[in-house]
Amino acid sequence: MSDSSLHSPSLGLAAEPELKDYFALLKPRVMSLVVFTALVGLLVAPVHVHPFLVFTSVLFIAIGGGAAGALNMWWDADIDAVMRRTRNRPVPSGKVSPGEALGLGLALSGLSVMMLALSANLLAAGLLAFTIFFYVVIYTMWLKRWTPQNIVIGGAAGAFPPMIGWAVATGGISVESLLMFTLIFIWTPPHFWSLALFMKSDYDDAGVPMLTVTHGHDATRRHILAYSVALAACSLALALTSIGGPVFVVTALVMNARFLLGAVRIWRRDTAQAQADAYGVEKRFFKLSLWYMFLLFGALLADAMLRGLWGGFA
Missing domain, CATH: 1.20.120 (Four Helix Bundle (Hemerythrin (Met), subunit A))
Known part of the structure:
Protein backbone atom coordinates (compact mmCIF):
# COMPACT_ATOMS: atom_id res chain seq x y z
CA MET A 1 0.00 0.00 0.00
CA SER A 2 1.89 3.03 -1.23
CA ASP A 3 1.90 6.43 0.40
CA SER A 4 0.73 7.99 -2.85
CA SER A 5 -2.54 6.09 -2.65
CA LEU A 6 -3.25 7.88 0.61
CA HIS A 7 -3.25 11.29 -1.00
CA SER A 8 -4.83 10.47 -4.34
CA PRO A 9 -7.43 7.77 -3.72
CA SER A 10 -9.56 6.87 -6.71
CA LEU A 11 -12.74 7.98 -5.02
CA GLY A 12 -15.25 9.81 -7.15
CA LEU A 13 -18.23 11.66 -5.73
CA ALA A 14 -21.42 9.74 -6.41
CA ALA A 15 -23.62 12.81 -5.81
CA GLU A 16 -23.70 16.13 -4.04
CA PRO A 17 -22.90 15.48 -0.36
CA GLU A 18 -25.68 16.07 2.15
CA LEU A 19 -25.45 17.52 5.65
CA LYS A 20 -25.69 14.03 7.14
CA ASP A 21 -22.59 12.99 5.17
CA TYR A 22 -20.54 15.79 6.70
CA PHE A 23 -21.92 14.91 10.13
CA ALA A 24 -20.89 11.28 9.62
CA LEU A 25 -17.31 12.50 9.07
CA LEU A 26 -17.27 13.57 12.71
CA LYS A 27 -17.77 9.98 13.91
CA PRO A 28 -20.83 10.80 16.06
CA ARG A 29 -20.88 7.43 17.86
CA VAL A 30 -17.27 7.85 18.95
CA MET A 31 -17.96 11.50 19.76
CA SER A 32 -20.73 10.49 22.17
CA LEU A 33 -18.21 8.82 24.48
CA VAL A 34 -15.84 11.79 24.14
CA VAL A 35 -18.61 14.22 25.08
CA PHE A 36 -19.87 12.12 27.99
CA THR A 37 -16.49 11.49 29.61
CA ALA A 38 -15.46 15.13 29.16
CA LEU A 39 -18.73 16.26 30.76
CA VAL A 40 -18.21 13.91 33.70
CA GLY A 41 -14.62 15.06 34.15
CA LEU A 42 -15.87 18.64 34.28
CA LEU A 43 -18.81 18.05 36.63
CA VAL A 44 -17.07 15.81 39.18
CA ALA A 45 -14.32 18.37 39.76
CA PRO A 46 -14.56 20.03 43.21
CA VAL A 47 -15.26 23.43 41.64
CA HIS A 48 -18.54 25.08 40.72
CA VAL A 49 -18.66 25.84 36.99
CA HIS A 50 -21.26 28.11 35.42
CA PRO A 51 -23.73 26.11 33.29
CA PHE A 52 -22.97 28.26 30.23
CA LEU A 53 -19.26 27.45 30.52
CA VAL A 54 -20.11 23.77 30.90
CA PHE A 55 -22.18 23.86 27.71
CA THR A 56 -19.70 25.81 25.61
CA SER A 57 -16.69 23.81 26.81
CA VAL A 58 -18.29 20.45 26.10
CA LEU A 59 -19.45 21.76 22.72
CA PHE A 60 -15.92 22.79 21.74
CA ILE A 61 -14.47 19.51 23.01
CA ALA A 62 -17.07 17.66 20.90
CA ILE A 63 -16.16 19.75 17.84
CA GLY A 64 -12.48 18.97 18.42
CA GLY A 65 -13.25 15.26 18.69
CA GLY A 66 -15.28 15.42 15.49
CA ALA A 67 -12.46 17.28 13.74
CA ALA A 68 -10.06 14.49 14.64
CA GLY A 69 -12.55 11.98 13.24
CA ALA A 70 -12.77 13.85 9.93
CA LEU A 71 -8.97 13.98 9.61
CA ASN A 72 -8.80 10.28 10.44
CA MET A 73 -11.28 9.50 7.64
CA TRP A 74 -9.32 11.65 5.21
CA TRP A 75 -6.04 9.84 5.86
CA ASP A 76 -7.53 6.35 6.19
CA ALA A 77 -9.71 6.52 3.05
CA ASP A 78 -7.69 3.76 1.34
CA ILE A 79 -7.99 1.19 4.12
CA ASP A 80 -11.56 2.22 4.97
CA ALA A 81 -12.51 1.30 1.40
CA VAL A 82 -11.21 -2.24 1.95
CA MET A 83 -12.78 -3.03 5.33
CA ARG A 84 -16.41 -4.14 5.46
CA ARG A 85 -17.00 -2.19 8.69
CA THR A 86 -15.86 1.13 7.18
CA ARG A 87 -16.39 0.97 3.42
CA ASN A 88 -19.63 2.97 3.63
CA ARG A 89 -18.01 5.92 5.39
CA PRO A 90 -18.41 9.23 3.53
CA VAL A 91 -14.96 9.36 1.87
CA PRO A 92 -14.52 5.75 0.63
CA SER A 93 -18.15 5.63 -0.50
CA GLY A 94 -17.60 8.78 -2.57
CA LYS A 95 -20.15 10.91 -0.73
CA VAL A 96 -17.51 13.42 0.43
CA SER A 97 -14.21 14.15 -1.30
CA PRO A 98 -10.90 13.68 0.56
CA GLY A 99 -10.18 17.39 0.17
CA GLU A 100 -13.47 18.33 1.81
CA ALA A 101 -12.79 15.97 4.71
CA LEU A 102 -9.32 17.47 5.16
CA GLY A 103 -10.60 21.04 4.98
CA LEU A 104 -13.43 20.39 7.43
CA GLY A 105 -11.12 18.62 9.88
CA LEU A 106 -8.51 21.38 9.85
CA ALA A 107 -11.09 24.17 10.14
CA LEU A 108 -12.92 22.55 13.06
CA SER A 109 -9.64 21.71 14.80
CA GLY A 110 -8.54 25.33 14.79
CA LEU A 111 -11.98 26.59 15.76
CA SER A 112 -12.43 24.21 18.68
CA VAL A 113 -9.00 24.85 20.21
CA MET A 114 -9.22 28.62 19.82
CA MET A 115 -12.72 28.84 21.28
CA LEU A 116 -11.90 26.57 24.23
CA ALA A 117 -8.88 28.75 25.01
CA LEU A 118 -11.06 31.86 24.96
CA SER A 119 -13.97 30.41 26.92
CA ALA A 120 -12.11 28.22 29.44
CA ASN A 121 -8.32 28.31 29.81
CA LEU A 122 -5.09 27.63 27.94
CA LEU A 123 -4.40 24.29 29.67
CA ALA A 124 -7.73 22.83 28.54
CA ALA A 125 -7.19 24.17 25.02
CA GLY A 126 -3.64 22.81 24.95
CA LEU A 127 -4.84 19.37 26.01
CA LEU A 128 -7.51 19.44 23.30
CA ALA A 129 -4.94 20.45 20.67
CA PHE A 130 -2.60 17.68 21.79
CA THR A 131 -5.46 15.16 21.72
CA ILE A 132 -6.28 16.02 18.10
CA PHE A 133 -2.58 15.89 17.17
CA PHE A 134 -2.09 12.57 18.96
CA TYR A 135 -5.08 10.91 17.33
CA VAL A 136 -4.39 12.16 13.81
CA VAL A 137 -0.58 12.17 13.60
CA ILE A 138 0.69 9.74 16.25
CA TYR A 139 -2.08 7.13 15.98
CA THR A 140 -3.66 7.46 12.52
CA MET A 141 -0.63 8.39 10.43
CA TRP A 142 2.01 6.43 12.31
CA LEU A 143 1.09 3.78 14.89
CA LYS A 144 -1.97 2.32 13.16
CA ARG A 145 -0.01 1.04 10.15
CA TRP A 146 3.26 0.32 11.92
CA THR A 147 2.86 -1.65 15.15
CA PRO A 148 0.47 -4.13 16.79
CA GLN A 149 0.65 -1.83 19.81
CA ASN A 150 -1.28 0.74 17.74
CA ILE A 151 -4.45 0.62 19.79
CA VAL A 152 -2.55 0.37 23.08
CA ILE A 153 -0.57 3.59 22.64
CA GLY A 154 -3.16 5.23 20.42
CA GLY A 155 -5.81 4.68 23.08
CA ALA A 156 -4.41 7.73 24.86
CA ALA A 157 -6.25 9.94 22.36
CA GLY A 158 -9.62 8.74 23.60
CA ALA A 159 -8.53 8.96 27.22
CA PHE A 160 -7.85 12.70 27.31
CA PRO A 161 -11.45 14.09 27.31
CA PRO A 162 -12.10 13.72 31.09
CA MET A 163 -8.72 15.36 31.73
CA ILE A 164 -9.76 18.23 29.46
CA GLY A 165 -13.07 18.56 31.30
CA TRP A 166 -11.28 18.56 34.65
CA ALA A 167 -8.85 21.20 33.35
CA VAL A 168 -11.77 23.39 32.25
CA ALA A 169 -13.13 23.35 35.80
CA THR A 170 -9.92 23.53 37.84
CA GLY A 171 -7.28 24.86 35.46
CA GLY A 172 -5.03 21.97 36.44
CA ILE A 173 -4.32 18.24 36.48
Whole structure:
Protein backbone atom coordinates (compact mmCIF):
# COMPACT_ATOMS: atom_id res chain seq x y z
CA MET A 1 0.00 0.00 0.00
CA SER A 2 1.89 3.03 -1.23
CA ASP A 3 1.90 6.43 0.40
CA SER A 4 0.73 7.99 -2.85
CA SER A 5 -2.54 6.09 -2.65
CA LEU A 6 -3.25 7.88 0.61
CA HIS A 7 -3.25 11.29 -1.00
CA SER A 8 -4.83 10.47 -4.34
CA PRO A 9 -7.43 7.77 -3.72
CA SER A 10 -9.56 6.87 -6.71
CA LEU A 11 -12.74 7.98 -5.02
CA GLY A 12 -15.25 9.81 -7.15
CA LEU A 13 -18.23 11.66 -5.73
CA ALA A 14 -21.42 9.74 -6.41
CA ALA A 15 -23.62 12.81 -5.81
CA GLU A 16 -23.70 16.13 -4.04
CA PRO A 17 -22.90 15.48 -0.36
CA GLU A 18 -25.68 16.07 2.15
CA LEU A 19 -25.45 17.52 5.65
CA LYS A 20 -25.69 14.03 7.14
CA ASP A 21 -22.59 12.99 5.17
CA TYR A 22 -20.54 15.79 6.70
CA PHE A 23 -21.92 14.91 10.13
CA ALA A 24 -20.89 11.28 9.62
CA LEU A 25 -17.31 12.50 9.07
CA LEU A 26 -17.27 13.57 12.71
CA LYS A 27 -17.77 9.98 13.91
CA PRO A 28 -20.83 10.80 16.06
CA ARG A 29 -20.88 7.43 17.86
CA VAL A 30 -17.27 7.85 18.95
CA MET A 31 -17.96 11.50 19.76
CA SER A 32 -20.73 10.49 22.17
CA LEU A 33 -18.21 8.82 24.48
CA VAL A 34 -15.84 11.79 24.14
CA VAL A 35 -18.61 14.22 25.08
CA PHE A 36 -19.87 12.12 27.99
CA THR A 37 -16.49 11.49 29.61
CA ALA A 38 -15.46 15.13 29.16
CA LEU A 39 -18.73 16.26 30.76
CA VAL A 40 -18.21 13.91 33.70
CA GLY A 41 -14.62 15.06 34.15
CA LEU A 42 -15.87 18.64 34.28
CA LEU A 43 -18.81 18.05 36.63
CA VAL A 44 -17.07 15.81 39.18
CA ALA A 45 -14.32 18.37 39.76
CA PRO A 46 -14.56 20.03 43.21
CA VAL A 47 -15.26 23.43 41.64
CA HIS A 48 -18.54 25.08 40.72
CA VAL A 49 -18.66 25.84 36.99
CA HIS A 50 -21.26 28.11 35.42
CA PRO A 51 -23.73 26.11 33.29
CA PHE A 52 -22.97 28.26 30.23
CA LEU A 53 -19.26 27.45 30.52
CA VAL A 54 -20.11 23.77 30.90
CA PHE A 55 -22.18 23.86 27.71
CA THR A 56 -19.70 25.81 25.61
CA SER A 57 -16.69 23.81 26.81
CA VAL A 58 -18.29 20.45 26.10
CA LEU A 59 -19.45 21.76 22.72
CA PHE A 60 -15.92 22.79 21.74
CA ILE A 61 -14.47 19.51 23.01
CA ALA A 62 -17.07 17.66 20.90
CA ILE A 63 -16.16 19.75 17.84
CA GLY A 64 -12.48 18.97 18.42
CA GLY A 65 -13.25 15.26 18.69
CA GLY A 66 -15.28 15.42 15.49
CA ALA A 67 -12.46 17.28 13.74
CA ALA A 68 -10.06 14.49 14.64
CA GLY A 69 -12.55 11.98 13.24
CA ALA A 70 -12.77 13.85 9.93
CA LEU A 71 -8.97 13.98 9.61
CA ASN A 72 -8.80 10.28 10.44
CA MET A 73 -11.28 9.50 7.64
CA TRP A 74 -9.32 11.65 5.21
CA TRP A 75 -6.04 9.84 5.86
CA ASP A 76 -7.53 6.35 6.19
CA ALA A 77 -9.71 6.52 3.05
CA ASP A 78 -7.69 3.76 1.34
CA ILE A 79 -7.99 1.19 4.12
CA ASP A 80 -11.56 2.22 4.97
CA ALA A 81 -12.51 1.30 1.40
CA VAL A 82 -11.21 -2.24 1.95
CA MET A 83 -12.78 -3.03 5.33
CA ARG A 84 -16.41 -4.14 5.46
CA ARG A 85 -17.00 -2.19 8.69
CA THR A 86 -15.86 1.13 7.18
CA ARG A 87 -16.39 0.97 3.42
CA ASN A 88 -19.63 2.97 3.63
CA ARG A 89 -18.01 5.92 5.39
CA PRO A 90 -18.41 9.23 3.53
CA VAL A 91 -14.96 9.36 1.87
CA PRO A 92 -14.52 5.75 0.63
CA SER A 93 -18.15 5.63 -0.50
CA GLY A 94 -17.60 8.78 -2.57
CA LYS A 95 -20.15 10.91 -0.73
CA VAL A 96 -17.51 13.42 0.43
CA SER A 97 -14.21 14.15 -1.30
CA PRO A 98 -10.90 13.68 0.56
CA GLY A 99 -10.18 17.39 0.17
CA GLU A 100 -13.47 18.33 1.81
CA ALA A 101 -12.79 15.97 4.71
CA LEU A 102 -9.32 17.47 5.16
CA GLY A 103 -10.60 21.04 4.98
CA LEU A 104 -13.43 20.39 7.43
CA GLY A 105 -11.12 18.62 9.88
CA LEU A 106 -8.51 21.38 9.85
CA ALA A 107 -11.09 24.17 10.14
CA LEU A 108 -12.92 22.55 13.06
CA SER A 109 -9.64 21.71 14.80
CA GLY A 110 -8.54 25.33 14.79
CA LEU A 111 -11.98 26.59 15.76
CA SER A 112 -12.43 24.21 18.68
CA VAL A 113 -9.00 24.85 20.21
CA MET A 114 -9.22 28.62 19.82
CA MET A 115 -12.72 28.84 21.28
CA LEU A 116 -11.90 26.57 24.23
CA ALA A 117 -8.88 28.75 25.01
CA LEU A 118 -11.06 31.86 24.96
CA SER A 119 -13.97 30.41 26.92
CA ALA A 120 -12.11 28.22 29.44
CA ASN A 121 -8.32 28.31 29.81
CA LEU A 122 -5.09 27.63 27.94
CA LEU A 123 -4.40 24.29 29.67
CA ALA A 124 -7.73 22.83 28.54
CA ALA A 125 -7.19 24.17 25.02
CA GLY A 126 -3.64 22.81 24.95
CA LEU A 127 -4.84 19.37 26.01
CA LEU A 128 -7.51 19.44 23.30
CA ALA A 129 -4.94 20.45 20.67
CA PHE A 130 -2.60 17.68 21.79
CA THR A 131 -5.46 15.16 21.72
CA ILE A 132 -6.28 16.02 18.10
CA PHE A 133 -2.58 15.89 17.17
CA PHE A 134 -2.09 12.57 18.96
CA TYR A 135 -5.08 10.91 17.33
CA VAL A 136 -4.39 12.16 13.81
CA VAL A 137 -0.58 12.17 13.60
CA ILE A 138 0.69 9.74 16.25
CA TYR A 139 -2.08 7.13 15.98
CA THR A 140 -3.66 7.46 12.52
CA MET A 141 -0.63 8.39 10.43
CA TRP A 142 2.01 6.43 12.31
CA LEU A 143 1.09 3.78 14.89
CA LYS A 144 -1.97 2.32 13.16
CA ARG A 145 -0.01 1.04 10.15
CA TRP A 146 3.26 0.32 11.92
CA THR A 147 2.86 -1.65 15.15
CA PRO A 148 0.47 -4.13 16.79
CA GLN A 149 0.65 -1.83 19.81
CA ASN A 150 -1.28 0.74 17.74
CA ILE A 151 -4.45 0.62 19.79
CA VAL A 152 -2.55 0.37 23.08
CA ILE A 153 -0.57 3.59 22.64
CA GLY A 154 -3.16 5.23 20.42
CA GLY A 155 -5.81 4.68 23.08
CA ALA A 156 -4.41 7.73 24.86
CA ALA A 157 -6.25 9.94 22.36
CA GLY A 158 -9.62 8.74 23.60
CA ALA A 159 -8.53 8.96 27.22
CA PHE A 160 -7.85 12.70 27.31
CA PRO A 161 -11.45 14.09 27.31
CA PRO A 162 -12.10 13.72 31.09
CA MET A 163 -8.72 15.36 31.73
CA ILE A 164 -9.76 18.23 29.46
CA GLY A 165 -13.07 18.56 31.30
CA TRP A 166 -11.28 18.56 34.65
CA ALA A 167 -8.85 21.20 33.35
CA VAL A 168 -11.77 23.39 32.25
CA ALA A 169 -13.13 23.35 35.80
CA THR A 170 -9.92 23.53 37.84
CA GLY A 171 -7.28 24.86 35.46
CA GLY A 172 -5.03 21.97 36.44
CA ILE A 173 -4.32 18.24 36.48
CA SER A 174 -4.80 15.98 39.49
CA VAL A 175 -4.61 12.35 40.60
CA GLU A 176 -8.34 12.07 39.90
CA SER A 177 -8.05 13.28 36.31
CA LEU A 178 -5.02 11.09 35.69
CA LEU A 179 -6.88 8.02 36.95
CA MET A 180 -9.89 8.82 34.74
CA PHE A 181 -7.43 9.03 31.84
CA THR A 182 -5.85 5.71 32.86
CA LEU A 183 -9.23 4.00 33.13
CA ILE A 184 -10.08 4.77 29.49
CA PHE A 185 -6.50 4.11 28.38
CA ILE A 186 -6.51 0.56 29.79
CA TRP A 187 -10.10 -0.10 28.67
CA THR A 188 -9.42 0.75 25.02
CA PRO A 189 -7.27 -2.29 24.01
CA PRO A 190 -9.68 -5.03 25.20
CA HIS A 191 -12.57 -3.04 23.74
CA PHE A 192 -11.00 -2.90 20.27
CA TRP A 193 -9.35 -6.32 20.39
CA SER A 194 -12.71 -7.97 21.00
CA LEU A 195 -13.98 -6.12 17.92
CA ALA A 196 -10.95 -7.27 15.92
CA LEU A 197 -11.60 -10.89 16.92
CA PHE A 198 -15.03 -11.04 15.32
CA MET A 199 -14.26 -8.75 12.37
CA LYS A 200 -12.25 -11.70 11.04
CA SER A 201 -10.29 -10.72 7.91
CA ASP A 202 -10.96 -6.97 7.82
CA TYR A 203 -7.62 -5.94 9.30
CA ASP A 204 -5.75 -8.59 7.26
CA ASP A 205 -7.32 -7.32 4.06
CA ALA A 206 -6.47 -3.71 4.91
CA GLY A 207 -2.90 -4.48 5.96
CA VAL A 208 -3.39 -3.03 9.45
CA PRO A 209 -1.06 -4.77 11.96
CA MET A 210 -3.69 -5.31 14.63
CA LEU A 211 -2.67 -7.79 17.33
CA THR A 212 -5.06 -10.38 15.86
CA VAL A 213 -3.12 -10.17 12.59
CA THR A 214 0.46 -10.12 13.89
CA HIS A 215 0.19 -12.45 16.90
CA GLY A 216 -2.99 -14.43 16.26
CA HIS A 217 -6.28 -14.82 18.07
CA ASP A 218 -4.97 -16.88 20.99
CA ALA A 219 -2.43 -14.22 21.94
CA THR A 220 -5.11 -11.55 21.58
CA ARG A 221 -7.38 -13.43 23.99
CA ARG A 222 -4.57 -13.59 26.58
CA HIS A 223 -3.98 -9.86 26.21
CA ILE A 224 -7.68 -9.13 26.70
CA LEU A 225 -7.65 -11.04 29.97
CA ALA A 226 -4.48 -9.31 31.21
CA TYR A 227 -5.81 -5.85 30.43
CA SER A 228 -9.16 -6.67 32.03
CA VAL A 229 -7.39 -7.49 35.31
CA ALA A 230 -5.45 -4.21 35.11
CA LEU A 231 -8.69 -2.38 34.34
CA ALA A 232 -10.32 -3.72 37.50
CA ALA A 233 -7.36 -2.56 39.58
CA CYS A 234 -7.47 0.91 38.04
CA SER A 235 -11.19 1.35 38.65
CA LEU A 236 -10.79 0.35 42.30
CA ALA A 237 -7.95 2.86 42.66
CA LEU A 238 -10.26 5.55 41.28
CA ALA A 239 -12.86 4.56 43.88
CA LEU A 240 -10.40 5.54 46.63
CA THR A 241 -10.02 9.12 45.39
CA SER A 242 -12.11 12.14 46.29
CA ILE A 243 -14.48 11.58 43.35
CA GLY A 244 -15.21 7.96 44.30
CA GLY A 245 -18.33 7.10 46.26
CA PRO A 246 -20.81 4.34 47.08
CA VAL A 247 -22.48 4.35 43.67
CA PHE A 248 -19.14 4.08 41.88
CA VAL A 249 -17.87 1.35 44.23
CA VAL A 250 -20.94 -0.84 43.68
CA THR A 251 -20.98 -0.19 39.93
CA ALA A 252 -17.25 -0.91 39.62
CA LEU A 253 -17.54 -4.18 41.55
CA VAL A 254 -20.48 -5.41 39.48
CA MET A 255 -19.14 -4.33 36.10
CA ASN A 256 -15.61 -5.57 36.76
CA ALA A 257 -16.99 -8.97 37.78
CA ARG A 258 -18.93 -9.15 34.51
CA PHE A 259 -15.99 -7.83 32.50
CA LEU A 260 -13.54 -10.31 34.00
CA LEU A 261 -15.99 -13.18 33.49
CA GLY A 262 -16.34 -12.19 29.83
CA ALA A 263 -12.57 -11.95 29.45
CA VAL A 264 -12.10 -15.41 30.98
CA ARG A 265 -14.69 -16.85 28.60
CA ILE A 266 -12.84 -15.35 25.64
CA TRP A 267 -9.47 -16.58 26.98
CA ARG A 268 -10.75 -20.17 27.31
CA ARG A 269 -11.95 -20.37 23.72
CA ASP A 270 -10.10 -21.28 20.57
CA THR A 271 -10.73 -20.12 17.04
CA ALA A 272 -12.79 -23.18 16.12
CA GLN A 273 -15.13 -22.62 19.08
CA ALA A 274 -15.42 -18.94 18.24
CA GLN A 275 -16.27 -19.64 14.62
CA ALA A 276 -18.82 -22.28 15.62
CA ASP A 277 -21.00 -19.73 17.43
CA ALA A 278 -20.19 -16.86 15.03
CA TYR A 279 -17.99 -15.15 17.62
CA GLY A 280 -21.01 -14.61 19.88
CA VAL A 281 -18.95 -14.37 23.08
CA GLU A 282 -16.63 -11.78 21.55
CA LYS A 283 -19.54 -9.70 20.25
CA ARG A 284 -21.23 -9.73 23.66
CA PHE A 285 -17.96 -8.71 25.32
CA PHE A 286 -17.59 -5.80 22.88
CA LYS A 287 -21.09 -4.56 23.70
CA LEU A 288 -20.42 -5.04 27.43
CA SER A 289 -17.28 -2.93 27.12
CA LEU A 290 -19.39 0.00 25.89
CA TRP A 291 -21.77 -0.33 28.82
CA TYR A 292 -18.79 -0.67 31.17
CA MET A 293 -17.39 2.75 30.33
CA PHE A 294 -20.70 4.59 30.25
CA LEU A 295 -21.87 3.07 33.54
CA LEU A 296 -18.63 3.72 35.43
CA PHE A 297 -18.48 7.35 34.36
CA GLY A 298 -22.20 7.64 35.02
CA ALA A 299 -21.56 6.36 38.54
CA LEU A 300 -18.91 9.04 39.08
CA LEU A 301 -21.48 11.63 38.06
CA ALA A 302 -24.12 10.13 40.37
CA ASP A 303 -21.74 10.28 43.33
CA ALA A 304 -20.93 13.92 42.53
CA MET A 305 -24.65 14.72 42.55
CA LEU A 306 -25.09 12.92 45.88
CA ARG A 307 -22.22 14.91 47.38
CA GLY A 308 -23.88 18.10 46.14
CA LEU A 309 -27.18 17.14 47.74
CA TRP A 310 -25.47 16.15 50.99
CA GLY A 311 -23.59 19.44 51.03
CA GLY A 312 -26.86 21.29 50.55
CA PHE A 313 -28.40 19.59 53.57
CA ALA A 314 -25.32 19.98 55.75
